[in-house]
Amino acid sequence: MTDYNNLDLHVIKERIGEFASIAEAKSFILSEEVSFNPLKIRKNAKETAEFLDLLNRNESFSFDGIYNVDALLQKADKNIMLSGIELKNILVFHNHCNRIKKQFTKYDPELSIRDYSDSLNINEEIFRQIENCIDNSGEVKDDASDKLKSINRELEACEKDLYNRAHSFIDRHMGSLQETSIYLRNDRITFLIKSSDKNKYQGYTYGSSSSGLAYYVEPQSFIEGNNRKISLMHDREDEIVRILQHLSYLVASISEQYSYNFECLLNLCVIYAKARYGYSCNGIIGDLCEGEYFSFSDLCHPLIDPKKVVSNSYRLYAPYQGIVISGSNTGGKTVSLKAIGLSILMTYLGMPIIASKAEVPIYKDIFVDIDDNQSIEDSLSTFSAHISNINSILKNADERSLILIDELISGTDPKEAQAISLAILDKIKELGSKFIITTHFDDIKNYSYKDEEILLSSVGFNMETLTPTYRYLEDSVGSSNALEIASRYIDDPDLIENAKNYLVKNKSEQEELLDKLSKQIEENEILKDELNVQKKEYEDLHKQYQDKLSEFEAAKEKLKADYEKKLNDELSDILSKANEKLDDIKDNKEEAKKIVTQIEELKTEDTKEEKVEFSVGDNVRIKDNEQIGVISAINNDTVTIAIRGLTVKAKLNDLTLMPKIKKQETRVISKSYKRVPGEINLVGERVEDGLVMMEEYLDKANASHMSTVKVIHGIGTGMLRTALRNRMKKLSYVKSFKDGDYYDGGSAVTIVEFK
Numbered sequence: 001m002t003d004y005n006n007l008d009l010h011v012i013k014e015r016i017g018e019f020a021s022i023a024e025a026k027s028f029i030l031s032e033e034v035s036f037n038p039l040k041i042r043k044n045a046k047e048t049a050e051f052l053d054l055l056n057r058n059e060s061f062s063f064d065g066i067y068n069v070d071a072l073l074q075k076a077d078k079n080i081m082l083s084g085i086e087l088k089n090i091l092v093f094h095n096h097c098n099r100i101k102k103q104f105t106k107y108d109p110e111l112s113i114r115d116y117s118d119s120l121n122i123n124e125e126i127f128r129q130i131e132n133c134i135d136n137s138g139e140v141k142d143d144a145s146d147k148l149k150s151i152n153r154e155l156e157a158c159e160k161d162l163y164n165r166a167h168s169f170i171d172r173h174m175g176s177l178q179e180t181s182i183y184l185r186n187d188r189i190t191f192l193i194k195s196s197d198k199n200k201y202q203g204y205t206y207g208s209s210s211s212g213l214a215y216y217v218e219p220q221s222f223i224e225g226n227n228r229k230i231s232l233m234h235d236r237e238d239e240i241v242r243i244l245q246h247l248s249y250l251v252a253s254i255s256e257q258y259s260y261n262f263e264c265l266l267n268l269c270v271i272y273a274k275a276r277y278g279y280s281c282n283g284i285i286g287d288l289c290e291g292e293y294f295s296f297s298d299l300c301h302p303l304i305d306p307k308k309v310v311s312n313s314y315r316l317y318a319p320y321q322g323i324v325i326s327g328s329n330t331g332g333k334t335v336s337l338k339a340i341g342l343s344i345l346m347t348y349l350g351m352p353i354i355a356s357k358a359e360v361p362i363y364k365d366i367f368v369d370i371d372d373n374q375s376i377e378d379s380l381s382t383f384s385a386h387i388s389n390i391n392s393i394l395k396n397a398d399e400r401s402l403i404l405i406d407e408l409i410s411g412t413d414p415k416e417a418q419a420i421s422l423a424i425l426d427k428i429k430e431l432g433s434k435f436i437i438t439t440h441f442d443d444i445k446n447y448s449y450k451d452e453e454i455l456l457s458s459v460g461f462n463m464e465t466l467t468p469t470y471r472y473l474e475d476s477v478g479s480s481n482a483l484e485i486a487s488r489y490i491d492d493p494d495l496i497e498n499a500k501n502y503l504v505k506n507k508s509e510q511e512e513l514l515d516k517l518s519k520q521i522e523e524n525e526i527l528k529d530e531l532n533v534q535k536k537e538y539e540d541l542h543k544q545y546q547d548k549l550s551e552f553e554a555a556k557e558k559l560k561a562d563y564e565k566k567l568n569d570e571l572s573d574i575l576s577k578a579n580e581k582l583d584d585i586k587d588n589k590e591e592a593k594k595i596v597t598q599i600e601e602l603k604t605e606d607t608k609e610e611k612v613e614f615s616v617g618d619n620v621r622i623k624d625n626e627q628i629g630v631i632s633a634i635n636n637d638t639v640t641i642a643i644r645g646l647t648v649k650a651k652l653n654d655l656t657l658m659p660k661i662k663k664q665e666t667r668v669i670s671k672s673y674k675r676v677p678g679e680i681n682l683v684g685e686r687v688e689d690g691l692v693m694m695e696e697y698l699d700k701a702n703a704s705h706m707s708t709v710k711v712i713h714g715i716g717t718g719m720l721r722t723a724l725r726n727r728m729k730k731l732s733y734v735k736s737f738k739d740g741d742y743y744d745g746g747s748a749v750t751i752v753e754f755k
Contacts, residue, residue, distance in 0.1 A: 004034060006370040007342045007404075008303055015302075016351060019276040021063040025269035034348050038362050042288055043112070044350030049285040050111050051275035052352060061103070063269045068262055069093045073255035081241070082248040085138035087130055090251060090258070094127045097261050100268070113271060116264040121257035126250045133243055140240045148239045155232040162189050162225045169219065176200060178214035187233065188226040190216045271350070278352025286347040286358030292400065292434045293317050294344065298356040301339040302346075311355075312472035314340050319717065320455040322403075322428070322435035324448040325472075332459035333438035334370070334406050336472050340436060341368060341404045363434070364400035367393040390424060399432030406438050418443040429453065452717060475684040475714060612657050614639065619658035622650055628658060676700045679710035687723045694724055695731070702733045702754050710740065711750045721750070728752060 004010075013030050020026040035041060054061075072086050082090075097120045104117035133144040143149045166182045166189050174180065176197040183190045185206040192214045198205060201219035208215045218226065251258075278284070281302065298311040314336065316323055325333045343353040347360045369386045390405070397403055408421040418441045425447065428435050439445065448454040460471035614620070618631045620641065629643035637652045680697040682690040694711055701709045713721045728734050733755055740749030 002034075002365070002367065004341075004345055004366075004368060007338055007345065007368060009034075009342060009345055011303055012342065012346060012351065016273050016277045019273040019280075020269055022066050022068075022266060022269045024068055025063075025266055025273060028266065028270055029273060032349060034345050034366075036348070036363065036365055041348045041362055045285050045288055045347060047112050047271045048274045048278070048350040048352065050113050051271050052278045052283075052285065054107070055275055055279040061272055063096075063265065063272060066093065066096045066265055066269070070259050070262060073251065073259050076248045076252040077255045079252065080248070081245050082251065083138070084134050084140050084244065087134050087244070087247055087251070088136070088138040091127055091130050091134065093258070093262070094122070097258075097265065098122050098124075100265065113268065116268050119264050120261050121254070123254050123257070126254060129250065130247055133247060140243055144243050145239060148236065148243065151232055151236045151239060155229065155236060158225065158229045158232060162222065162229060165222070165225070166191075169221075173201075178209065183216055185216055185218070187230060188218055189222055190218045193217045274349075274351050281352070281354055283352030283354050284356070284358065285350070285352055286343070286355070286360040288347070289359045289361055292361050292363065292402075293359075294340070294361055295357075295359040296340065296343060296353075296355050297358065299339055299343060299358070300354040301335055301342070302354050304335065310470050312336065312339070312470070314472060315474075316434060316436075316455065319453060321432070321453045322437065323455045323457055324444060325436065325438045325457050325459060326440060326445050327438075327459035332470050335470055336459060337370070337404055337406055337436055337438055341366065341402075344402070363402045364398065365396070366402045366404065367397055368404045369393065370404070370406040394424070394427055394431070397428070397431050397433045401431075401433040403428060403433050403435040403437075405435070408437050408439050408441075408444065414441070417441070422447055473684075475716065614652060614655065614657065620655045621658050622648075623654050623656060676704045676706065678706070679712060681712040682720065682724070683712060683714040685720065687720055690720050691723060691727055695727065698728075698731060698734070698752065706754065708751055708753045710744065711752060712745065712748065713750065715748050721747070725750060 010030075013032070017026040017029045020029060035044075069090050072082060072090055075086075076082055101117050101120045101122060104114055107114060109118075133141055135141050140148070142152045163182070169191065170177060170180050170182075173191075176193050178192040178194050181192065183192060188206075190206055192209060193201070193216075194214050195208070195212070198215040198217055201217060201221075203220040203223060204218045206216040206218065283302075286296075293316050295313075295315040295317070297313045299314060300306060300311045325336055327333050343355070343358065344360055344363075344366065346353050347358070348362075369389050387409075393403060393405075408424060409417045421439070421441060421444055425437070425444065437444075445456065448456040455474065456476070457472060457474045458476045460473060614631060614634065616631050616634060619628065620631055620639075621628045622641070627643050627648075629641040629648070631639050632642045632647070633640040638649055639652060639655065641648050641650060676697075680694065682693060685693065690713070697711075698709070711724060713724055715721070725737060728737050728750075735753045735755040737750050737752045739747045740751055744751065
């Protein structure tokens, strides 16, 4: 079994184990092995997702106070009598089973976790008997049986009689007593009598006092009563033993069922602990998918302070077989490698991950080679070779495997290390395994850049603070930044400057170009984040506008309803007065008819809907489809309306006049476009998104009277480059386009010239 501690899986298990109330559940979580059985993986993910959904719906659960009663059940099964305390503990366990079974009956019976609660065996009759016989302190109740109840009643009467007689004895024989107290010796009533009178009352002597001046004496007159008391006490103990034996026999009859009950509660507690961990960190259960390609959106490493590390989106998709991550020697690459590997393993174990969305394939196995001395908390990497481990990986991996290697071969001559690394990379590709490899070797970067089946990526580095940004940049190359990091620890500036001179001499033009493209990609990523913030602000403003519009429409409808009600009330009042007037002028029919006619005309005139006048420039809404636009022309009862760049015609009767809209939102968006840059970077964008982004950029560049611009699209599979150029041919303001020259980026860049 592969050890995944170098992915920090054991630390995650310890954190999740803290949420387990049952000791055995915590032990299970800490020792649980990763299974690559698809059925087991899907079962784990489904169960935790169900429990997590219940927690997100504010359902509460408790497994506190539940502990393993298997030892007690086995004891009863061997016909060994259980004590009252032990029976009480089993009764408590039964009550927990009953409570949890009842709680889960209110949830959807189709839930997988219902299988555990539905499987709980509840024997009410047996535990009703235990409850009737054992009190909360674990003692047998005085009325546990009719016989015991009778014995206790007789014993109480016997003891009462003995104590009454004892007090009377003390009153009558004060002169013979050393002390006026009643003493019990072997549960028998005795008195401390002076040595001179010890034989005066016959009976039995049970030793002397510490001074030797008095003896504990049981007078002859108390022997029969004491004998009766002892006999009743023995009868009581016999009956208690009989009751405990009977209850133990009942427990033995259900020992197998309740042992299984503990397994069910143990499984529920394990799932609950995983779900509770996910709830505490706002985690999700990744979607299990077919194939060998994964995708994580906004993924965070669960063990790193979110204030120090950013979330990243990682994906492996066709036609790529693997990912090579380059960048600074400060832990950023390792964080990305561990975040991906750890998240996949956690998903297999049904443990929530911190991401907004995830699609996780089911691999046959996952092989890992990471330096155990790596410290992601210190943001410093150490390098050591694991040739024997890599050899074992290459022997066992196949096309359904995932291989994770941190810093492929280091600690030896760089030229030899790079040669071995390239050979290993060739072998992994030959096996067909999916892989993620981190490196700082230029030969591996160049190899990956040329290979269409390898997705070359990097991690960001802050040159000002000389610390990793942990930003993952897809389809880019990262520099090791060794000189910059060294300058942080070496005080001699001349030494650093001399090293830079050596580096410039040995650096190829291709490497310089890759460095330039990498920096541009990181800058564009930062710009993209800023645009996303502005987009969110725009969406918020748009929502505020829609809310205000809804409020306006609601207020308008209310005013209309209030006006109609008021009008109807006034008309009813007028008609009522008119009828009264008609009664007064019954003899004058002409006058009455005239009044009625006036009233009807008044009603007709007042109920007419106020005619709305429309004019060019008005904001209107089309009643049928609720679209909103601006009137651009009016021809009799037909109007032309501009709606988001389209022109439609409609009848005046089909329109509703809208209030003038303040254009304050546009000021927020326009800030980003005061100056149009001379190039746009579309590397890593999907074809559909790239086309939209390019056309928007070219529109603005042309409107700004620029003569030429650069469109950076990379080489990759060539799909994005072809699609962009086909679109350029159709743009009327594009005069020509061509590949960039060598220093511009060659075929990875297109130079566009405007008319």
